[in-house]
Amino acid sequence: MSAPRFDLDDELLARAAWSRLAEPGDVNAGALIAALGPSRALHWLRVAHGDADTARRAIDALGERVPLLRAGPRVLSAAVARWGPRLTDLDPRRELRVLRSLGGVLVTPGTPRWPGGLDDLGASTPPCLWVRGDPALSDAVARSVALVGARASTAYGNHMAGDLAGGLVARDVTVVSGGAYGIDAAAHRGALLAGGTTIVLLAGGVDRAYPTGNADLLRTVVESGGSVLSEVPPGGAPSRWRFLQRNRLIAAVSRGTVVVEAAWRSGALSTANRAGELMRPVGAVPGPVTSMASAGCHRLLRDGAAVCVTDADEVVELIGEIGRDVAPSRGSEERPTDGLGPEERRVHDALPVRADAAPQMLAREAGLSEAEVRGALGTLELLGIAVRHGSGWRKADAHGRRHEDSDG
Amino acid sequence: MSAPRFDLDDELLARAAWSRLAEPGDVNAGALIAALGPSRALHWLRVAHGDADTARRAIDALGERVPLLRAGPRVLSAAVARWGPRLTDLDPRRELRVLRSLGGVLVTPGTPRWPGGLDDLGASTPPCLWVRGDPALSDAVARSVALVGARASTAYGNHMAGDLAGGLVARDVTVVSGGAYGIDAAAHRGALLAGGTTIVLLAGGVDRAYPTGNADLLRTVVESGGSVLSEVPPGGAPSRWRFLQRNRLIAAVSRGTVVVEAAWRSGALSTANRAGELMRPVGAVPGPVTSMASAGCHRLLRDGAAVCVTDADEVVELIGEIGRDVAPSRGSEERPTDGLGPEERRVHDALPVRADAAPQMLAREAGLSEAEVRGALGTLELLGIAVRHGSGWRKADAHGRRHEDSDG
Numbered sequence: 001m002s003a004p005r006f007d008l009d010d011e012l013l014a015r016a017a018w019s020r021l022a023e024p025g026d027v028n029a030g031a032l033i034a035a036l037g038p039s040r041a042l043h044w045l046r047v048a049h050g051d052a053d054t055a056r057r058a059i060d061a062l063g064e065r066v067p068l069l070r071a072g073p074r075v076l077s078a079a080v081a082r083w084g085p086r087l088t089d090l091d092p093r094r095e096l097r098v099l100r101s102l103g104g105v106l107v108t109p110g111t112p113r114w115p116g117g118l119d120d121l122g123a124s125t126p127p128c129l130w131v132r133g134d135p136a137l138s139d140a141v142a143r144s145v146a147l148v149g150a151r152a153s154t155a156y157g158n159h160m161a162g163d164l165a166g167g168l169v170a171r172d173v174t175v176v177s178g179g180a181y182g183i184d185a186a187a188h189r190g191a192l193l194a195g196g197t198t199i200v201l202l203a204g205g206v207d208r209a210y211p212t213g214n215a216d217l218l219r220t221v222v223e224s225g226g227s228v229l230s231e232v233p234p235g236g237a238p239s240r241w242r243f244l245q246r247n248r249l250i251a252a253v254s255r256g257t258v259v260v261e262a263a264w265r266s267g268a269l270s271t272a273n274r275a276g277e278l279m280r281p282v283g284a285v286p287g288p289v290t291s292m293a294s295a296g297c298h299r300l301l302r303d304g305a306a307v308c309v310t311d312a313d314e315v316v317e318l319i320g321e322i323g324r325d326v327a328p329s330r331g332s333e334e335r336p337t338d339g340l341g342p343e344e345r346r347v348h349d350a351l352p353v354r355a356d357a358a359p360q361m362l363a364r365e366a367g368l369s370e371a372e373v374r375g376a377l378g379t380l381e382l383l384g385i386a387v388r389h390g391s392g393w394r395k396a397d398a399h400g401r402r403h404e405d406s407d408g
Numbered sequence: 409m410s411a412p413r414f415d416l417d418d419e420l421l422a423r424a425a426w427s428r429l430a431e432p433g434d435v436n437a438g439a440l441i442a443a444l445g446p447s448r449a450l451h452w453l454r455v456a457h458g459d460a461d462t463a464r465r466a467i468d469a470l471g472e473r474v475p476l477l478r479a480g481p482r483v484l485s486a487a488v489a490r491w492g493p494r495l496t497d498l499d500p501r502r503e504l505r506v507l508r509s510l511g512g513v514l515v516t517p518g519t520p521r522w523p524g525g526l527d528d529l530g531a532s533t534p535p536c537l538w539v540r541g542d543p544a545l546s547d548a549v550a551r552s553v554a555l556v557g558a559r560a561s562t563a564y565g566n567h568m569a570g571d572l573a574g575g576l577v578a579r580d581v582t583v584v585s586g587g588a589y590g591i592d593a594a595a596h597r598g599a600l601l602a603g604g605t606t607i608v609l610l611a612g613g614v615d616r617a618y619p620t621g622n623a624d625l626l627r628t629v630v631e632s633g634g635s636v637l638s639e640v641p642p643g644g645a646p647s648r649w650r651f652l653q654r655n656r657l658i659a660a661v662s663r664g665t666v667v668v669e670a671a672w673r674s675g676a677l678s679t680a681n682r683a684g685e686l687m688r689p690v691g692a693v694p695g696p697v698t699s700m701a702s703a704g705c706h707r708l709l710r711d712g713a714a715v716c717v718t719d720a721d722e723v724v725e726l727i728g729e730i731g732r733d734v735a736p737s738r739g740s741e742e743r744p745t746d747g748l749g750p751e752e753r754r755v756h757d758a759l760p761v762r763a764d765a766a767p768q769m770l771a772r773e774a775g776l777s778e779a780e781v782r783g784a785l786g787t788l789e790l791l792g793i794a795v796r797h798g799s800g801w802r803k804a805d806a807h808g809r810r811h812e813d814s815d816g
Contacts (some may be wrong), residue, residue, distance in 0.1 A: 021775075078777055082775055241753060285697060286694030287697070288696055289718040290568075302716045310703070310710075346431070349648045349649050360493070366431070366647075367429075367491075371489060
């Protein structure tokens, strides 16, 4: 075991080191760090990665002292065998230098900037976040929605992503997404266009734009007061495993997740499922049944795994506190006949438009008694939707005026 | 009280008479007929519509004898005042002659042709149905779906209605709708085109095509072995009240109701609500959020009042018996990496395509121990998605062949 190139007792460096040693979502690493703290966990790993006898003693001792690590010696040995090879050449100071050269900082759990939603991940909470742009993540995600979806999006999906993002920004909601082509990019762009804050959660290191075609977009996010972040240190490649794990961060960091467009099999559905597991509300935007790019959204709706959302108000209602953010009712286009009871409605139905009818005739037409008809006519006259002409009655126009006789 | 023009004791004529006397959905008429039978109920009405003293005695006597009519004398008096005026000139034989001249028959409750689902309406069960075309309604609706929706439909909605109707016919399901323009007509036409049976439920009499523009369609339905029916006798006008009540019949007669396209306020939503009240399954077809013609469908989905349905299989699953009609799973496009565990997936991610990597390098790349990598490589080799080359490994193509080296 060569001497470490950095101060293991520096907790920040230790956390940065762990984000390099353990793959995203490693619950054994998470449990170890939670039990010992990142520095002591590193010290322990150096011993446990030593010769077999020392390792066994270290593992047995830990198992006794930390019942949280109920995984047992076998799982711990396997974990040490995973982390150990990466101890060679480990130097988080180098990666932090890269981050700082990009104007970034490391944000760690328990500090004011840390987005508390991530703590819901339990043992798979990342040891730290590598953040470019605004590091005040906690404030930014207090009201936030993840807009996620297919890379192979349609013009409809891009329109909806941009439209929802703009509407959310107007309602003071931060838009979170994954910086990919398609829905992700449309969501980030929509938020930027509306002058809002947006957060990009990458699967690889924040020093590399992935996909490279979105390099300009990521730069604009950082320059516009948003953030680009990752749990993987600079230099980390975005493997498929890391994409899946990145999706858990998107789900956990946001107040809710909305799938804008997704094929029947789509990574966006994994984000939705993770959000559901974390008890975060999940929305899905419907689309044409004839579009395969909406099949995943319809699948979520069918399975009852998502609420149907069609505009920014409904998305805000999805994540809002009960009674505070309720989507405005759409029953605005009121009709004069809206408040009528069944008898009044039937008399109104029976009223001629361009001739007059006596109550007796209206009674037979509407299937009501004459007394009921006379009562209803009184109400309709008050509402201005029926007018009397001698002993007869007819419908009135919207302004309470009688229609002209057809025969002059 | 003039002498009746027909034999009140003929139960068929009496039911036909009641369908003229009481407006659709009149629960007092339904309760009276259920309690006394249609003929005795008619006799009673003739007496109760007489002078005040006779009427009072008849009403009091009935209230004592039939506790089902818990409505009380006041409500009964009002009902008599509604039905009485229509006793004048009442002659159901005339209306039956019109029906028969159109080749139609009267179908009454309790007979083999009667669609039993209507009995779920309780006191608002219609006294009879005026039917043109095939009168064997019971058989036709045993497997049936109501496809309903907006008159102001879009090309998308018409396409979906026709497509679903054709798919349902191919699955031996009868398509029920209301014969209106738009979605209704597209559903009926789709069923006819697929050579299937379709049922048109009109709000007015079956002797008049409403809307007149669909006269050819209604004729074709009758000639193709389907049915056109109404609870209103020939000559009856389709008032707005009757449209609403007709919707309850569509909901009750079918095994389930699917709204294909509906504006935020649409009569189709009332059909869906009635179906829900009757514990019939309700489906809604999603559409573009940008289309107002789908807003009602999305409203049902948001309210949890409907299940999202996107094809005929899903509609059949909606109405099917559990375990019998299950929509086929779409996970057909299998990938060779589908069954992999997380470690195998990570090793596969880490494998180069056009170069070879040693297990030790793969371990560091994937964040796994060498032992885990060797185990995973064995599985991947067996699956034919990894190949060994000396001491190194790379991804194999879909046929288990190694990719060529990039440098030859």
